[in-house]
Amino acid sequence: MDDGAQVLFAFADGVERSVTVKSNETILDAGLAADLPLLFQCKSGSCSSCIAKLIEGETRQAAGHTTLLRSEYEAGLRLLCQCEAVGNCRLELGYDSEAGSVRATKAKAFVDEVEKIASNVVRLRLELAADNWVDFRSGQFFQLTVPGVGAIRSYSPATTPRELPMLEFLIRLLPGGVMSQWLTDQATPDDIIDIEGAFGAFFLREKVRAPHILIAGGTGLAPMLSIVDELRAQSGRKPPVLLSFGCTDPDALFGLDAIKLRQQWMPGLTARISVDNGATGDLLSGNPVDAVLAEDVSDPNTVAYLCGPSRMIDAAFARLEALGVNPDNIFAEQFVSSSETGSNP
Amino acid sequence: MSDGETSIVRRREVRGTGDAQAARVNDSGLQSQYQPYKDAAWGFINHWYPALFSEELPDDAVEGIQICGIPIVLRRVDGKIFALKDQCVHRGVRLSAKPTCFTKDSISCWYHGFTFDLNDGKLSTIVANPDDPLIGTTGLTTYPVEEVAGMIFVFVREDDYPLDDVPPVSEDLPFRFPENSERFPHPLWPAAPSVLDEHAVTKGMHRTGFGDWRIACENGFDNAHILVHKDNSIVNALNWTLPLGILPTAEDCIEVIEDDDAPKGMMQWLFTDKWAPVLENEKLGLKVEGVNGRFYRTSVVLPGVLMVENWPEEHVVQYEWYVPITNDTHEYWEVLVKICPTEEDRKAYDYRYKTFYKPLALNGFNDCDIYAREAMQDFYADGSGWDDEQLVSTDVSPITWRKLASRWNRGIAKAPRGVEGKIPTTSLRMRRTAEGVPPGYKVQKIEE
Ligand code: FES
Ligand code: FES
Ligand SMILES: [Fe+2]
Numbered sequence: 126m127d128d129g130a131q132v133l134f135a136f137a138d139g140v141e142r143s144v145t146v147k148s149n150e151t152i153l154d155a156g157l158a159a160d161l162p163l164l165f166q167c168k169s170g171s172c173s174s175c176i177a178k179l180i181e182g183e184t185r186q187a188a189g190h191t192t193l194l195r196s197e198y199e200a201g202l203r204l205l206c207q208c209e210a211v212g213n214c215r216l217e218l219g220y221d222s223e224a225g226s227v228r229a230t231k232a233k234a235f236v237d238e239v240e241k242i243a244s245n246v247v248r249l250r251l252e253l254a255a256d257n258w259v260d261f262r263s264g265q266f267f268q269l270t271v272p273g274v275g276a277i278r279s280y281s282p283a284t285t286p287r288e289l290p291m292l293e294f295l296i297r298l299l300p301g302g303v304m305s306q307w308l309t310d311q312a313t314p315d316d317i318i319d320i321e322g323a324f325g326a327f328f329l330r331e332k333v334r335a336p337h338i339l340i341a342g343g344t345g346l347a348p349m350l351s352i353v354d355e356l357r358a359q360s361g362r363k364p365p366v367l368l369s370f371g372c373t374d375p376d377a378l379f380g381l382d383a384i385k386l387r388q389q390w391m392p393g394l395t396a397r398i399s400v401d402n403g404a405t406g407d408l409l410s411g412n413p414v415d416a417v418l419a420e421d422v423s424d425p426n427t428v429a430y431l432c433g434p435s436r437m438i439d440a441a442f443a444r445l446e447a448l449g450v451n452p453d454n455i456f457a458e459q460f461v462s463s464s465e466t467g468s469n470p
Numbered sequence: 471m472s473d474g475e476t477s478i479v480r481r482r483e484v485r486g487t488g489d490a491q492a493a494r495v496n497d498s499g500l501q502s503q504y505q506p507y508k509d510a511a512w513g514f515i516n517h518w519y520p521a522l523f524s525e526e527l528p529d530d531a532v533e534g535i536q537i538c539g540i541p542i543v544l545r546r547v548d549g550k551i552f553a554l555k556d557q558c559v560h561r562g563v564r565l566s567a568k569p570t571c572f573t574k575d576s577i578s579c580w581y582h583g584f585t586f587d588l589n590d591g592k593l594s595t596i597v598a599n600p601d602d603p604l605i606g607t608t609g610l611t612t613y614p615v616e617e618v619a620g621m622i623f624v625f626v627r628e629d630d631y632p633l634d635d636v637p638p639v640s641e642d643l644p645f646r647f648p649e650n651s652e653r654f655p656h657p658l659w660p661a662a663p664s665v666l667d668e669h670a671v672t673k674g675m676h677r678t679g680f681g682d683w684r685i686a687c688e689n690g691f692d693n694a695h696i697l698v699h700k701d702n703s704i705v706n707a708l709n710w711t712l713p714l715g716i717l718p719t720a721e722d723c724i725e726v727i728e729d730d731d732a733p734k735g736m737m738q739w740l741f742t743d744k745w746a747p748v749l750e751n752e753k754l755g756l757k758v759e760g761v762n763g764r765f766y767r768t769s770v771v772l773p774g775v776l777m778v779e780n781w782p783e784e785h786v787v788q789y790e791w792y793v794p795i796t797n798d799t800h801e802y803w804e805v806l807v808k809i810c811p812t813e814e815d816r817k818a819y820d821y822r823y824k825t826f827y828k829p830l831a832l833n834g835f836n837d838c839d840i841y842a843r844e845a846m847q848d849f850y851a852d853g854s855g856w857d858d859e860q861l862v863s864t865d866v867s868p869i870t871w872r873k874l875a876s877r878w879n880r881g882i883a884k885a886p887r888g889v890e891g892k893i894p895t896t897s898l899r900m901r902r903t904a905e906g907v908p909p910g911y912k913v914q915k916i917e918e
Contacts, residue, residue: 153671233478255481317478332630360516360628362635390506390876392728468690 131212134161134430135180140222146210151187153205162222163392164326168206173459174326175205182214200452219456220326231323232257234292236316239308241374243379245298245336248310251318253290258326260285261323263351264430269294269321271303273311278304279324280352280430281458282346283383285355286319292320295347295380327432327458329355335426336365338415338450342433346370346380348458352430356390364393366419371399371413414440422448431457433464483661496869508856512792513538513683516631516880517773520676520791520803521624527551532577534566534913536795537626539568539886542613543915544622545588547574552588553613553624556913558586559593560889568916572597586610619670619807628881629730638718639664641733643776644789645769654725654737658765659745659780662787665808671816671897673823674805675832677790678910679840679846683774683800686792688871689843691738691768691778694864697843704830706784710763713747714756717864720744724870727771734769736870770871772878775831782831783822785809793911794883796891798851801911804832825827835866 129145132152136142146155153175154213156163179201189196191207203216224421232252242248253259259267266281280294298305329352337356342351349368355467356366372378377400384396395408397416404410414437421427431441438457446452501508514606515538522544526573527533532545534556541556543566550855556564558579563786568580576594578585614625615641623639624885645654647661652834656662663670679686689695693716699705700712723744725737739745749758767779776790791803810816849855886892890899895908899909907914 210610235480252481254478257478336706358882360631362632386502387503389503461758 127355129445131211131318131320132156133215133357135215135217136222137219139225142222147341148209150209150300151206151405152184152203152208152216153182153212156411159187161312164207164217164220165206168461170204170207171191172325173204173316174324176326177203177205177218178453179203179291180215180217182376183209183211183460184208184214201266211253218288220328220330220454229292229307229324230259231321232259234320236312236314237291237320238314239312241298241309244376246306246379247296247298248372248379249294249308249312250297250390251292251320251458253292254317257290259289259292259320259322262280262328263327263355264328264432264456266327266348266458267292267294267320267321267322268324269304270321271307272316274303274304274307278398280344281351283350285351285358285378287354287358293347295344297344307410314355325458327430327441327456329430330428331355331359332361333426333428334364334369335428335454337364337425338417338421338429338445339368340417340431340433340437341370341461342413342437343372343377344456345434345460346430350380350383353387353391353394363391366391366394367415367417368394368396369399369413370396371401371411373417374400375405375408397437412437412440417441417444417448419448423449425449425451426454428454428455428464433454433460437458494781495863495865496859500869501857502878504869506874506876506879506882507684510684510875511682511853511881512885513694514773514875514879514881515883516627518546518616518623518625519773519793520621520805521553521615522622523672523674524620524622525807527622528632530571532566532569532571533713534564534915535801535891535911536913537801537885539622539796539892540792540883541624541889541911542576542626544615544624545569545571545577546780547588551615551617551622552577553590554586554588555610555613555616555629556586557610557888559608562573564913566913566915574787576829588869617687619665620672621665621805622832630879637731638894641731642771642773642775643733644735644771644775644787645727645735645737647779649721654767656767656779656795658741659829660785662779663785663807664787665805665807666805667809669811669812670753670807670809671819672805673819673827674789674803675802675828676791676803676911678795678908679800679843680798681800681843682798682850683792685795685850686800686802686839686843686866687774687840690790690792691867691871692865693738693740693768693867694862695839695842696840699835702838704835705829707761707830708764710764711758713749713758714751715744715748715864716740717748718744718866724866726874728868728874728878733771734874735769735775736867737769738872740767741765741803756825772875772880774875782806782827782835786827788831788851795911796889796894796909798847798894799891799909799911804836805834805867820867882913 129147132146132438133143142161144159145154166172187207187209191204219309233254237252240248244298263285266279268277268279282292283295284293286447294399341347388394399409399411399416409416431438518641519537527546530762534543542553543556544553556566563581565579570578570580576585585595587594591612593605611629619891625636648665696712696715727753766781769777774792778788784904787807789805793801808817827842
């Protein structure tokens with residue numbers, strides 16, 4: 126009986142779409158063939174962009190691997206590029222039916238400024254070339270092609286779409302990394318760089334009135350600054366926002382002025398800055414996850430955004446859940462391990 | 471570059487050099503603190519603004535105005551006022567240009583008859599197309615209205631600003647006395663009245679200012695501009711001798727007020743030892759003897775409401791608004807408030823207004839502020855003035871205001887779409903100007 130299974134997609138904005146999935150195709154492919162605005166990127170089970178929640182029915186793991194944790198799988202989470210439908214099922218998506226409409230585009234950009242802002246972080250400011258444009262939502266990322274090398278690295282802007290054609294990236298320097306080498310040895314204003322984007326299902330869910338907790342490790346601060354600015358621009362009463370940011374030691378810290386400015390512009394923004402070693406003054410000793418306290422989660426509808434290395438994400442998930450944050454309200458963007466690509470996210 | 475491929479070029483936009491030198495007060499670090507204010511050329515949105523004096527909107531009247539780039543139509547029905555976006559969803563015509571109302575609870579577009587419910591703005595019918603599927607699915611944004619002491623206030627909001635989040639009008643009006651008399655003592659004059667007080671009567675005028683609303687607003691509480699007023703007839707008539715200027719002497723010469731659920735703004739401690747009059751400039755051979763003027767005090771609250779206590783006379787207070795119309799026009803409101811419990815009080819106030827306050831204060835004195843603001847406009851019109859101005863210590867007032875406004879505004883108005891003044895040089899605007907009708911605040915009604 127291969128007339129296929131009926132798969133129902135429920136988008137966060139209440140829009141529902143049903144698609145027939147044949148037994149030999151992935152749910153993602155079937156959805157895309159039917160022109161559904163599904164988020165995806167690698168189609169190989171590693172980026173998690175295509176994540177969805179299985180509410181009813183059953184799926185089968187297709188060939189390939191999955192980065193889902195066992196607990197996540199048991200909670201019903203599925204990577205659509207990695208599963209086939211066993212029978213009729215219903216899947217819930219964490220984004221609106223319009224979210225996928227931000228299609229990735231290729232663009233040329235000029236380097237405006239390259240500045241080392243911490244022991245191992247460079248701020249790269251770009252301006253899109255004339256007649257070039259991109260679109261994104263705060264939290265999403267772009268792929269940058271390292272000039273002269275051709276390698277591709279992914280970074281999330283620290284700026285918002287409102288600042289376009291300007292884009293600002295915070296890039297961690299890695300010994301021997303090709304992007305790092307280009308930034309430190311060659312990049313100069315007026316260089317041209319290829320970018321493509323935006324990608325990713327990690328982006329600010331708009332108009333959520335509940336308190337927001339943002340946890341950032343290292344250059345994971347970039348999408349958080351974009352999210353903070355987006356929240357500030359949102360109309361209506363702003364939610365309380367806690368930004369917990371951490372680095373290994375004071376030398377590695379950056380962006381503190383930017384955070385302070387935003388605190389001045391946003392009465393509802395609290396910031397906590399942690400360092401693992403050598404805390405002095407206002408700095409907290411420890412990591413940005415521990416800096417989140419029980420009293421920060423007084424509202425059961427609290428939402429959280431996490432960006433940093435995988436260890437931090439795991440710890441943050443565990444802590445926030447323990448403090449009572451609904452796991453459905455936690456959104457995370459993980460750095461791909463640095464040995465592989467040297468990029469964030 | 472291979473053939474057929476277009477070359478990659480920079481956008482040709484003049485950008486500032488961004489190197490504000492350190493000697494001036496407003497170096498680039500300070501400037502970034504009030505960046506949101508620098509972005510607010512079209513005003514702060516999601517705030518209460520005065521729209522009209524009550525007498526400008528009698529029963530059944532329809533009027534069109536524009537605030538923060540949003541055209542708004544007001545209609546009064548059986549005493550109650552409704553406000554809708556004045557831009558027909560069909561083809562963008564302003565309903566107020568040729569008011570057409572068939573029922574008490576609706577307003578129709580005079581062009582093709584799209585009809586909107588006054589209460590919720592919904593497209594309720596189309597005159598000649600009553601079964602169109604569009605009906606009920608779209609509509610115009612509505613704006614909350616309050617009428618206080620002879621003034622109509624409108625909450626100018628973004629289309630998606632929730633009505634539940636609309637604060638009371640009192641949060642966008644000046645500080646009140648005597649409630650604040652202990653916090654802000656005023657031993658030299660009686661408690662200033664408020665437009666919200668019982669028996670408050672407002673008198674005043676509004677006219678279009680040709681310039682950026684921020685320039686106008688900052689002029690209102692700029693302590694360094696006494697010079698402009700030195701020859702005003704009110705000064706001569708009342709035998710005042712003004713100092714050359716006043717200088718801050720203490721860190722806390724201005725107090726910022728950030729109370730919850732209350733107006734956000736700042737109070738200047740004028741006529742206390744936190745500000746000192748400047749009586750002499752040796753280099754210029756200037757010396758002022760026997761200073762003798764009025765005691766007054768200025769404060770400002772969001773979205774840019776000035777209060778001058780004890781001005782122009784005791785028991786009277788002057789309010790001013792600089793309501794953004796476009797990014798280079800604003801409606802300048804000068805309003806006096808006095809408590810008049812009896813008919814007799816009202817008459818006396820009215821007489822005093824006509825014979826003294828209006829000619830000497832609102833016109834004579836403030837006219838001179840208007841030309842001073844216009845004189846600044848070219849420097850700021852292309853945006854570069856905000857980067858290039860070289861501020862000094864007396865400018866603590868505008869700087870404090872810019873910072874607090876950056877923090878407490880409820881939204882920065884975006885450049886509007888399809889609205890008069892977005893493109894300042896349309897042929898229609900130029901024709902009207904040539905015909906003697908410059909850009910302004912109220913809609914130009916169609917005459918037949
Ligand atoms: S598309 Fe990357 S995990 Fe499915
Ligand atoms: S423009 Fe208003 S009905 Fe056509
Ligand atoms: Fe003045």
